[in-house]
Amino acid sequence: MSYRQARWEEPAIWELAPPRPVEAVPAIPGVPERFRRREPVRWPELSEPTVVRHYTRLSQMNFGIDTGTYPLGSCTMKYNPKVSEVLARRAGAAQIHPYQPESTVQGSLELTWRLERLLGKITGFPEVSLQPAAGAHGEYTSLLMVKAHFRDRGEAERRTEVLLPDTAHGTNPASASMAGFVTREIPSKDGCVDLAALRAALSDRTACFMLTNPNTAGLFESEILEIAEAVHAAGALLYYDGANLNAILGVTHPGRMGFDLAHLNLHKTFATPHGGGGPGAGVLGATEALAPYLPVPRVVKQGRRFRLDYDRPKSIGKVKTAYGNFGLDLRAYAFIVAHGEEGLRHIARRSVLNANYVAARLGRRLPRPFRPLVKHEFVLSGVPLKERGVRTLDLAKRLLDEGIHAPTIYFPMLVEEALMIELPETESPRALDEFAAAVERALDDTPEHLRAAPTACAVGRIDEVRAAREPILSWKDQRAAAGAVPPPGPEADPGTPPAA
Ligand SMILES: Cc1ncc(COP(=O)(O)O)c(C=O)c1O
Secondary structure, three states, rough: OOOOOOOOOOOOHHHOOEEEEEOOOOOOOOOOOOHHOOEEEEEOOOOHHHHHHHHHHHHHHOOOOOOOOOOOOOOOOOOOOOOHHHHOOHHHHHHHOOOHHHHHOOOHHHHHHHHHHHHHHHHHHOOOEEEOHHHHHHHHHHHHHHHHHHHHHOOOOOOOOEEOOOOOOHHHHHHHHHOEEEEEEEEEEEOOOOOHHHHOOOOOOOEEEEEEEOOOOOOOOOOOOHHHHHHOOOOEEEEEOOHHHHHHHOOHHHHHHOOOOOEEHHHHHHHOOOOOOOOHHHHHHOOOOOOOHOOOOOEEEOOOOEEEEEEHHHHHHOOOOOOOOOHHHHHHHHHHHHHHHHHHHHHHHHHHHHHHHHHHHHOOOOOOOOOOOOOOOEEEOHHHHHOOOHHHHHHHHHOOOOOOOEEOOOOOOOOEEEEEEOOOOOOOOOHHHHHHHHHHHHOOHHHHHHHOOOOOOOOOOOOOHHHHHHHOHHHHHHHOOOOOOOOOOOHHHOOOOOOO
């Protein structure tokens, strides 16, 4: 199968037809007068086929999990089942409003309550909150809980440090800094936490050690019980970054490993769409000691009724509008219930098998820096490519020409020229073979081709430094950069309501 992405010279929708006032916008009942538009909205007036073709063409210049393999390490890019989409789009789920009276959303509250319990069982924690909107948001919320915990114990002034392994995902130190902690890096030994170095770094200044297990090198931290013991002996807390839960789903859980707090990414393990830092779900689990600090509201069951409980005096408060991203919760609930306990365990086994199958094959072509048996993902080093004047970046770009999303590159940072590959359980044996063959073809390609890639995609090799330093973020800027005069766009719309 050869790949060639569509490349349309597609104008912006505003260039297809200039925006014109559209009178017939129905007023939404119940919206107060002061929030209503004074002027008619201005939209381009186009026929339905024109609009459908416009957006279909744009989608053809995009790549997603529905198009092909997406082996992005530390991301668990699963296929999202369409049945979950159908459920989430039903009016009873998609059209409820967060401020509807509780009596009218009993079904949604019950689903939330049930999902919290299922996730509690999966993580081994007595309480779970669905509020945080992404993994990083879950980390940040947890660290606020860590602070509140030490404030209650009169230790907040002293416990200012968060320790992290050098394999940590970048959001971990970022969240810790944002929460006002000082971060300290703990070195790894053969890809896992160096326990002696951790013991030496722990002190009465340590608030928390943040760890993901399996870690971002795909390795299970087999000294996890000793790690937990050392952290607790120093009076600190152990935080589980649960973005990598796929490999242990239904087999073990952070509660059993001695963690105090955990976030899970529903948009990874539980096959809900990734939101690019936006509409994800970084749900939080906590031990009994830390549960009182979870964000409000909590969903409680009284008899056969469900309600939102704000009466939690120790809670760190609200961290998200409404309760969470209900659409994602619903999809995750459908995924868990459809799989059942044995099905979830199968996911873990299958994702580990997938990673090891492809790692064994590609390990014949590129060095693997750590021990051969991994969990859900594996790391290769592109150092030998340098002898041919190419780099890991070129290999990743060349894979785009095979109709494959690039793997994660240059992470974890302790591996030179790293390529980090994750092929979750939703990838078939055939897809795994096709992926491995595509990498092998790319490795056998000429340095010139590798450096020129991608050539089969809608967008070729871009100047990444310039793109970062001089980003063109709007279609108007893009037209201006191309020397064209942009037509009036949405900014010309005078119908924006005045500030309340
Ligand atoms: C190990 C790990 N932790 C945390 C995160 C952050 O999750 P999010 O992107 O939802 O903020 C990720 C995401 O890639 C991750 O892989």
